[in-house]
Amino acid sequence: MLMKLIPVFKGVDFFPHDLRLPFMKFKGPALAASIIAMLISLTLCMTLGLNYGVDFKGGSLVELKTKSGKADISALREKLNGLGLGNVQIQEFGTPDDVLVRLEEQPGGEAAQQEALKKVTAATDADYVQRRVEVVGPAVSSELRMTGFIAVAAGILAIVAYVWFRFEWQFALGAVVALTHDVLVTAGIFSLFRFEFDLSTVAALLTILGYSVNDTVVVSDRIRENLRKYKKMELNELLNLSINETLSRTILTGATAVAVLLSLYIFGGEVIRSFNLAMLLGVVIGTYSSIFIAAPLLGYLGVKRDWSDAAAKAMATTKSKAKA
Amino acid sequence: MLQFTRTKVFLILLTCLVGILVAMPNLFSKETVASWPWYLPHKQMPLGLDLQGGAHLLLEMDQNEIKKDWLNNLRDESRKVLRDARIGFTGIGAQGSQLVVKLAKPDERDKAIKELYKVRQTIGSAVLGTGGYDVDVSEGSDPGTIIIKPTEAGMRARLSNAAAASIETINRRVNNLGTSESTIVRQGTDRILIQFPGLKDTKELKALIGETAKLTFHEVNPSMTAEEAQQTSIPAGYKIYPADKDDGGPRAYLLRETPVVQGEDLADAQPGFDSRTGEPVINFRFNQVGARKFANFTKDNVGRPFAIVLDDKVLSAPVIREPILGGSGQISGNFSVESSNRLAVQLRSGSLPTKLTIVEERTVGPSLGADSIADGKLAGTIGGIAVVILTILAYGTFGIFACVGLLVHLIMTVALMTLIGSTLTLPGIAGLVLGVAMAVDANVLIYERIREELRTGKTPVAGIDAGFQRAFVTIADSQLTTLACAIIMFWLGSGPIRGFAVTLTIGILTSIFASVTVVRMLIWFWLRAQPKGRIQTVPV
Numbered sequence: 001m002l003m004k005l006i007p008v009f010k011g012v013d014f015f016p017h018d019l020r021l022p023f024m025k026f027k028g029p030a031l032a033a034s035i036i037a038m039l040i041s042l043t044l045c046m047t048l049g050l051n052y053g054v055d056f057k058g059g060s061l062v063e064l065k066t067k068s069g070k071a072d073i074s075a076l077r078e079k080l081n082g083l084g085l086g087n088v089q090i091q092e093f094g095t096p097d098d099v100l101v102r103l104e105e106q107p108g109g110e111a112a113q114q115e116a117l118k119k120v121t122a123a124t125d126a127d128y129v130q131r132r133v134e135v136v137g138p139a140v141s142s143e144l145r146m147t148g149f150i151a152v153a154a155g156i157l158a159i160v161a162y163v164w165f166r167f168e169w170q171f172a173l174g175a176v177v178a179l180t181h182d183v184l185v186t187a188g189i190f191s192l193f194r195f196e197f198d199l200s201t202v203a204a205l206l207t208i209l210g211y212s213v214n215d216t217v218v219v220s221d222r223i224r225e226n227l228r229k230y231k232k233m234e235l236n237e238l239l240n241l242s243i244n245e246t247l248s249r250t251i252l253t254g255a256t257a258v259a260v261l262l263s264l265y266i267f268g269g270e271v272i273r274s275f276n277l278a279m280l281l282g283v284v285i286g287t288y289s290s291i292f293i294a295a296p297l298l299g300y301l302g303v304k305r306d307w308s309d310a311a312a313k314a315m316a317t318t319k320s321k322a323k324a
Numbered sequence: 325m326l327q328f329t330r331t332k333v334f335l336i337l338l339t340c341l342v343g344i345l346v347a348m349p350n351l352f353s354k355e356t357v358a359s360w361p362w363y364l365p366h367k368q369m370p371l372g373l374d375l376q377g378g379a380h381l382l383l384e385m386d387q388n389e390i391k392k393d394w395l396n397n398l399r400d401e402s403r404k405v406l407r408d409a410r411i412g413f414t415g416i417g418a419q420g421s422q423l424v425v426k427l428a429k430p431d432e433r434d435k436a437i438k439e440l441y442k443v444r445q446t447i448g449s450a451v452l453g454t455g456g457y458d459v460d461v462s463e464g465s466d467p468g469t470i471i472i473k474p475t476e477a478g479m480r481a482r483l484s485n486a487a488a489a490s491i492e493t494i495n496r497r498v499n500n501l502g503t504s505e506s507t508i509v510r511q512g513t514d515r516i517l518i519q520f521p522g523l524k525d526t527k528e529l530k531a532l533i534g535e536t537a538k539l540t541f542h543e544v545n546p547s548m549t550a551e552e553a554q555q556t557s558i559p560a561g562y563k564i565y566p567a568d569k570d571d572g573g574p575r576a577y578l579l580r581e582t583p584v585v586q587g588e589d590l591a592d593a594q595p596g597f598d599s600r601t602g603e604p605v606i607n608f609r610f611n612q613v614g615a616r617k618f619a620n621f622t623k624d625n626v627g628r629p630f631a632i633v634l635d636d637k638v639l640s641a642p643v644i645r646e647p648i649l650g651g652s653g654q655i656s657g658n659f660s661v662e663s664s665n666r667l668a669v670q671l672r673s674g675s676l677p678t679k680l681t682i683v684e685e686r687t688v689g690p691s692l693g694a695d696s697i698a699d700g701k702l703a704g705t706i707g708g709i710a711v712v713i714l715t716i717l718a719y720g721t722f723g724i725f726a727c728v729g730l731l732v733h734l735i736m737t738v739a740l741m742t743l744i745g746s747t748l749t750l751p752g753i754a755g756l757v758l759g760v761a762m763a764v765d766a767n768v769l770i771y772e773r774i775r776e777e778l779r780t781g782k783t784p785v786a787g788i789d790a791g792f793q794r795a796f797v798t799i800a801d802s803q804l805t806t807l808a809c810a811i812i813m814f815w816l817g818s819g820p821i822r823g824f825a826v827t828l829t830i831g832i833l834t835s836i837f838a839s840v841t842v843v844r845m846l847i848w849f850w851l852r853a854q855p856k857g858r859i860q861t862v863p864v
Contacts (some may be wrong), residue, residue: 011719011863013852057609151821159805166801211806267703
């Protein structure tokens with residue numbers, strides 16, 4: 001049969017199964033470092049601000065390709081700066097014959113944006129072809145900013161509600177801190193390095209939330225299982241065991257995700273580069289946070305120790321008695 | 325249990341086969357697929373504007389203008405109603421968003437209010453019956469005044485009507501361009517979204533929707549020019565209109581504000597050429613109502629000029645040489661062949677109820693779209709190969725099964741997207757690739773678990789079985805949380821985020837089937853193919 005043709009061989013165990021890295025020993029410094037990172041990120045976002053793309057800031061973006069030869073960026077800059085459209089950003093985009101032109105939001109409302117675009121088109125029509133045009137007026141950009149913010153907040157809330165429902169409130173609290181950390185630190189890195197922050201970055205943040213909580217849930221699941229299995233084990237030791245037991249899965253899944261995202265980042269084209277960058281950062285940060293934030297927090301918060309069926313029944317009867 | 329019944333195996337294989345058939349057309353060009361026999365599926369995933377190129381325009385209606393027009397109409401109607409009822413009034417004026425009627429005799433107020441009820445219109449609602457009136461008529465604070473005020477519901481209904489009318493008009497204009505496949509829908513209260521795949525140049529489209537094309541015919545003030553009126557005072561009922569072109573004639577005209585005939589009365593408009601000068605003109609014809617109004621007006625005003633006004637600009641002000649009784653005529657006004665064509669289209673399709681402003685524009689050229697597809701394919705292939713290598717390296721023979729599961733996952737995702745007709749966008753491709761990485765997670769969880777179970781000394785079959793069962797709880801938990809994220813993305817997100825959310829959601833749903841069920845079946849096949857009692861080691 002066909003199955004006999006398939007070679008039989010074992011995979012490589014990247015991590016020895018009895019590996020016991022002392023993660024919980026570092027829980028104090030790790031938490032402190034995470035809190036500092038969160039505070040720095042928050043400060044960066046407040047002072048330096050995020051480098052909003054056209055979606056959130058309003059204004060126009062025009063991607064141009066030369067009709068022949070390389071783009072003469074300095075000539076283009078001179079020409080476009082002479083149009084009186086305020087600060088015009090011009091940069092090479094991917095290849096030497098692609099140029100990205102960014103106009104800031106023009107004063108004078110929605111119609112002014114279109115007027116500016118007309119001027120740019122007239123000035124570049126002879127030498128360049130427009131490959132992409134994005135114009136976002138003031139009304140739409142502020143709406144997009146608002147819905148983007150709400151989407152991320154709603155994402156965190158939905159996840160927390162689910163974790164609370166499936167586990168205990170301590171797990172939910174751990175998850176919300178970990179998720180907030182992921183979003184804040186990613187945003188902080190975007191602010192620090194002035195990476196462009198637009199709609200696709202928000203999509204990336206939401207996906208990071210999904211990925212990070214995925215990690216947290218896997219570890220939490222194992223913690224719950226071990227709580228049932230080792231009734232007497234000291235909590236910190238149990239948490240450490242759970243992290244170690246799931247470590248090979250955490251690393252392998254993380255590695256495949258990074259491999260795919262790296263490939264998307266390098267070969268996927270300029271248009272979704274900022275999305276892929278945010279995802280890459282987020283996967284790394286999200287993996288870190290489930291190991292060093294979500295689980296250690298449980299060590300501080302403490303959890304219900306008795307997960308047996310008898311205990312659950314006892315809980316239910318006391319609850320119903322209290323109601324009666 | 326690990327075992328699969330014959331029926332179950334058959335159903336799983338059937339599902340995979342259907343998935344392959346449904347997904348298949350996406351691999352081929354439209355032309356190839358069209359030549360396939362009827363029994364093969366032909367449906368392909370539509371490509372998003374970012375992949376095939378095209379335009380996306382978000383337009384906003386001018387609420388203030390709609391309100392102003394409405395108030396003007398209400399004023400004219402109220403005037404007529406009061407005159408017909410022989411109730412004297414000293415004035416009807418707009419104050420903010422309401423009209424104030426001042427009666428000549430304050431004691432006629434109750435009677436006047438009753439009469440003015442005639443200007444109200446009920447707002448129909450199919451479900452709830454009548455939803456009240458579109459305007460409130462009530463006593464003003466000063467004696468002898470009446471306030472006519474549009475209601476919230478009335479304004480909403482106006483906006484709905486204006487949006488519907490705009491969409492219809494844009495549709496007609498766009499169809500006149502000779503292109504299809506565009507979608508025009510209302511968004512929110514006062515916005516209209518136009519999506520136009522494959523459109524290379526938005527200039528023409530913008531020109532078509534950028535003008536309201538309100539055509540009106542006005543009486544020119546016979547005794548005073550616009551300049552004189554500016555210096556002294558503008559007579560009541562008149563207004564100064566600027567000239568469309570600076571051609572040596574007057575820069576502005578003093579016209580009666582209420583037009584003689586409006587664009588609504590236009591039955592047809594065609595581009596043509598003047599028989600004497602050969603320059604482009606527009607030939608128009610009124611409907612019966614318009615023709616009668618125009619005939620009456622021209623009969624009374626022979627020898628005087630009248631003005632043809634487009635979008636509040638005077639195109640020309642010819643002198644009436646003889647009464648125009650047939651209801652047709654010709655407009656000339658420095659047109660080029662293109663602009664006369666376009667104007668004729670605009671006039672034929674009726675005027676837009678309000679000015680539309682572009683608040684968001686996203687255009688992607690077809691070459692960029694093609695590049696994005698190519699980039700996506702390359703990145704996807706390389707990413708896929710990386711995943712395959714990692715998986716097989718980590719899990720040996722079982723890794724191969726996992727890769728087959730991933731392939732099934734990819735096929736089923738594409739098949740489902742094709743079935744529900746969801747659009748493939750660039751973020752969608754990223755979602756697809758990312759979905760593969762997430763699907764691997766299910767297999768990683770299972771295999772790690774199997775390893776653990778085997779280490780506790782379980783027999784191969786028991787270990788594999790326990791691994792699948794124990795890991796499933798975790799897989800379900802982790803997939804459901806991701807699903808929650810995806811649903812929120814879809815619910816709140818716009819454009820690119822939605823495309824990504826759809827792919828992610830479908831990917832999660834199919835990963836349970838592909839990475840759990842299919843892989844488990846493959847492992848069961850493999851176990852069965854081994855000589856009885858000889859399974860010493862599990863290749864994981």
